[in-house]
Amino acid sequence: MKLTFVINDIMSEDETYTTIRLGRRALQMGHDVAFVSLVNFTYEPDESVSALASVPRARHETDAELLADVQGDDAELTKICISDQDVLFLRADPAPELVARPWAHVSSLLFAQLAAKRGVIVLNDPQHLTDASNKTYFQQYPKAIRPVTCITRDPAEIKRFIEDQGGKAVIKPLQGSGGQGVFVITPETMANLNVSIETTVKDGYAIVQEYLPDAADGDLRLITLNGKPLQVDGTYACFRRYNDTGDARSNFSAGGKIKLEAPDERALRLAEICGPKLVNDGMYLAGLDIVGDKMMEINVDTPGGINLVESLTEIDFAGAIIRDMERKVELRDHYRGRLRNDQIAVM
Template sequence: MKIAFIINDHATESPNYTTPALGFAAYKRDHEVYFIGVGELAYASDGHLSARCKTIKGKNFKTQETFFKAVQKEELTRITSEELDVLFLRNDPSDEIGERDWAQNAAFIFGEIATRDNVIVLNHPSSLAGAVNKMYFQHFPEILRPKTIITRDQKEIKDFFAEQKQKMILKPLQGSGGKNVFMMDKQNEHNLSQTIDAICRDGYVIAQEYLPKAKDGDTRLFLMNGVPLKSKDGKYAMMQRVNASGDIRSNIHAGGMPQKVKMTDQIMELAEIVRPKLVQDGMFLVGIDIVGDKLMEINVFSPGGLNVMGEMYETDFATVVIESIEKKVHYNKTYEDYLFNSRLATL
């Protein structure tokens, strides 16, 4: 199959990220693999998606790092949606805030065009358009979520702070990777107004109940086709992300340390509750972040850590993902135009 991955930019995509791992897994299975920066997308006069991309063929690589570094050195070539079987949207819109605002929604807009050529687009582009900020999380059952308000009103946030007994989390509605996440308590209450103002510069503020178990970090679990991702040797794609000393953030990019963690009935129950909506929305591969018995976040754009988990458990999760995509391509060709992209995405 011909599979293209949309990334933010070739220069900023690290060879040890999850997307190069997925690309390398596909490459090893003799698929044609392409990487497209958001700024390289275009709409052609004949009505098809067109893109400049980087690809490599006919060489052997021992690691994903050597594979992707070689890809990065390649000259740009061009591909169209008429040629592709799969377009995997793996860019992070939050990385573009304040830098390239035009790039935040480009991938799913152009992804919609690709579906017209019967290209399988993952995750489903229409659903991604509705999930471009953390408001998407609020559409899941309330029993999953910490108590939350989303507002730009200082008084509402301060009233919520009092209601939460002077302890809460503040973060922007748009963002990822632990950027601009603050814990407010009695000790730093004097900075509350200033902190709210700083977050408000980029939009709405999320004020969220503080969960005491957050001090132990969180659990990142990958879901594929709505269920926990499992390797062929029976290991789950999950890890405990332990906070760096004195930091409330457990994201790996924010200094959190990954550790092995065991699947529990409680985590399986949380995964089962989120499954119906993820399947309905065509969310093929997502990362959910869990603290205690609550879901803290659902990352539907470019969840990371799959390669870290693979190394930690000495197993191969990326190939399982590619094998699932291969089945979707088979279904798509077998049924021709009878299956919608949103359904194919989670079959």
């Protein structure tokens, strides 16, 4: 199988990223692997799509070794034909591109759509990822799984919403990731409300959500594959993120910690409810962020945590994902031209 990962940039990758773990596991399983930056695509005169790629020169035993291989001073970019790949796995985070390269992520999705039309399996489906370019996508899921939400740039509307919520709410940028720019508003922090609003709306819309008391215990990250919770040998790819420093954010970039935790009935019910839309939209791999009986977010761009849950369980979740891609390639070859990309993406 020829497997290419689309990333923000090879030099910004980290050995803790799920993308690197998946790439190393695919190499170990005998597949051809390449990493392509958002900005390195070319639409050729013959209507094929090519790209300059970072191609590992060997199989590696650790994620750090693989990263050193493709980031080394002697590493070179190799031109590959994207149209000849079996799978194009989209693993770029749009949030870091908003300021310096706001065009980059959208452009890469358009190249991915061209690749899909040429028979490449593109994960997650690029047409629907274009629709999911910010957190408004989450509002298309059933109301029962979502916290009460207001999306606006109007400070008066934000203050009215917070007042209606009893003085407690969470404010964050509509386009963002990793817990960046998240403010938890309580009656005790109300003096900072104007600053929080100004900071959030200066670069775009704010999303304001009801405060969920269970958030004090962190959130549950449940990884789904083909619209269902991913599990191997009876163990779910699921863990709790929490922060014991007093910071309300449980994201790793904000000092969050993790512990293995199986999803309870509430989490599995939420996954069941959002599953049909994940399948309908061709969202092959997703990360559900759950607090109590509500889902805070759905990460469909760069759902991570595979390496973390593997470290907690010693279970080969990455291998299970790669084997599932192998199965899709076989199905694609049997039904070539008769299945849409968003269909095969979640079969």
